[in-house]
Amino acid sequence: MLTRQIIDAVVGAALVEDAPWGDLTSELLIPAxxxxxxxxxxxxxxxFAGGDVFAAAMTLTDPAIQVSLAVADGESFEAGDTLATVSGPARxxxxxxxxxxxxxxxxxxxATLTAAFVREVEHTSARVVDTRKTTPGLRxxxxxxxxxxxxxxxxxxxSDAVMAKDNHLAILTQQSGLSLTDALKRVRRELSxxxxxxxxxxxxxxxEPVLAAGVDTIMLDNFGIEELREGVAxxxxRAIVEASGNVSLSTVRDIAETGVDVISAGALTHSVRSLDLGLDVVVETP
Structure with missing residues (x-):
């Protein structure tokens, strides 16, 4: 959840990074x-996404800055639209x-890339979800x-859930000496x-060996389309089916149509392009 405490901490650190001793250019060129x-x-x-974050960057710099958002997070917009207006001390x-x-x-x-993914699967029951492949500190x-x-x-x-991946399973079965099913059953017994x-x-x-352990979700990783259909069948x-690996805007529709419940796409955060937005300033007469 994006709380005010998180926003202030992250934005505050970014502001200090960008102007550790003030803005030398503005202080020299712009009248106080x-x-x-x-x-x-x-x-x-x-x-649109990040309205509160945008506003925080302004008001944490100077509480005298006024910010008015013209669109809400989650709303779509067109080129040329005004998304927010700020006013206050020019420096x-x-x-x-x-x-x-x-x-x-x-x-x-x-948000824009995610919306494109979601449109591709809206005729199915599949959910598009993100991953932990986020920018450190900005999750x-x-x-x-x-x-x-x-x-x-x-x-x-x-800390939120048990998600056993290939490396976990390799070590688990090797160290325990148990079959995959029995090793996971032991995990299930110890888990809240x-x-x-x-x-x-x-x-x-x-x-089948994983399902026999009573798991809640099974992730089919890097499966082809026909393999995904077979896996769902x-x-x-008996469990939630998640598809992961090789998920892109060009493949997500076909993946969703196999009947999986969840599609996780690291590309939503690790391969995204920042949207072209601009802040156009008009200096008022003092």
């Missing part, structure tokens, strides 16, 4: 008494400009942006009844 109005404008269409607006834009451009890029921002685009979030961190157990498989013949509703 100058005020400015600036408009956040879209230079391409998209889905402060200029100092906050780059940090504010960096966040809102990236978050809107994620709450990026996952909020995914939700703005109509996607869902996977587990937030390693409130915790979710997901297991990744990369071969068809692993599905084998699971037969």
């Amino acid at each position: 008494t100058a005020s400015a109005t600036a408009r956040l404008s879209a230079r391409e269409p998209g889905t 402060s607006v200029l100092q906050a400009e780059r940090v504010a834009l960096n966040f809102v451009q990236r978050m809107s890029g994620i 709450a921002f990026e996952r909020h942006a995914v939700r703005c685009g109509g996607g869902r979030n996977h587990r937030y961190s390693l 009844h409130t915790s979710h157990l997901e297991v990744e498989v990369d071969r068809i013949d692993q599905i 084998i699971v037969g509703g």
Whole structure:
């Protein structure tokens, strides 16, 4: 969840990074008494995300800056639309400009890409979800942006659920000396009844041994389209089926049509392009 505490901490650190001893350029060129109005404008269409973050970059720089958002997170817009207006001391607006834009451009890029993925699967029951392949320190921002685009979030961190992947299983079975099913059954017995157990498989013949352990979700990793269909049929509703690996805008529709319940796509956050937004400043007469 994107809380005010998280926003202030992350944005505050970014502002310090960008102007550790103030904005030398603005302090030398812009009169201290100058005020400015600036408009956040879209230079391409998209889905908006990060309004509160954009505003925080302005107001944490200077509480005298006023921010008015013209669109809400999750709303679509067209090129040329005004997304927000800011007004206040010109030096402060200029100092906050780059940090504010960096966040809102990236978050809107994620929301826009996610919305495109969601449109591809809307005729199915599959959910598009993100992964932990997020920018370190920005996970709450990026996952909020995914939700703005109509996607869902996977587990937030390693602490949220058990998700046994290929390396976990290799070590688990080697060290325990147990079969895959028995090793996972032991995990199931030790796990709280409130915790979710997901297991990744990369071969068809692993599905039945994993299901026999009573898992909640089975992830079919890097399966081809026909293998996904076969995997869904084998699971037969005994667990949630997640597809992962090789998920792109060009493949997600075919993946969804195999009948999987969840499609996790790291590309939503790790391969996204920041949206082209601009902050156009008009300096007012003092």
